Amino acid sequence: MYKVIWSDDAESDYYNTLVFWTKHNKSNSYSIKLIANVERKINYLIQNPNSGIATNFHNTYKVPILKYFSLYYRLSEQTIEIIAFWDNRRNPENLEL
Numbered sequence: 001m002y003k004v005i006w007s008d009d010a011e012s013d014y015y016n017t018l019v020f021w022t023k024h025n026k027s028n029s030y031s032i033k034l035i036a037n038v039e040r041k042i043n044y045l046i047q048n049p050n051s052g053i054a055t056n057f058h059n060t061y062k063v064p065i066l067k068y069f070s071l072y073y074r075l076s077e078q079t080i081e082i083i084a085f086w087d088n089r090r091n092p093e094n095l096e097l
Contacts, residue, residue, distance in 0.1 A: 002046045002075075006082045010072075014038070014085040017069070037065050042080075049075055057097045062086075072097055 006014070018031040041063050045051065052061025052073065060083070062070045072084035072095075083097055 002049050002078050002080050004042055004046065004080045004082065007084075010082045010085045017085065017087065034066060034069070038071070038085075041065060041071060042082075045073070045080055049080055055097075060097055064088075 018034065021030045021034065022028045045063065050061075052063045054060075055062055055072070057072075059074050060072055061075070062072045064070050065085075068088050070084075070086045070088055071082055072086060074081045074083055084095065086095060
């Protein structure tokens with residue numbers, strides 16, 4: 001079974017996104033929906049680690065989260081390292097992995 005770890009940057013971006021949407025909507029309902037979707041995708045990846053979409057970055061895959069977000073991850077032995085929580089509306093040239 002694969003172990004999931006988050007990079008500091010990915011974890012920070014994820015947290016900041018949840019905070020932003022909670023404040024913006026004056027409700028945590030969208031953030032709860034986002035959390036549930038991320039958890040569902042991670043659980044799926046644990047069972048199917050090669051199911052992500054291959055990217056142009058070496059050994060890096062992505063999975064869509066709802067409409068506007070993606071998780072980028074790398075695989076090693078028995079580890080899924082989430083390296084980015086990305087808002088797809090941002091300029092892709094700014095994505096550093």
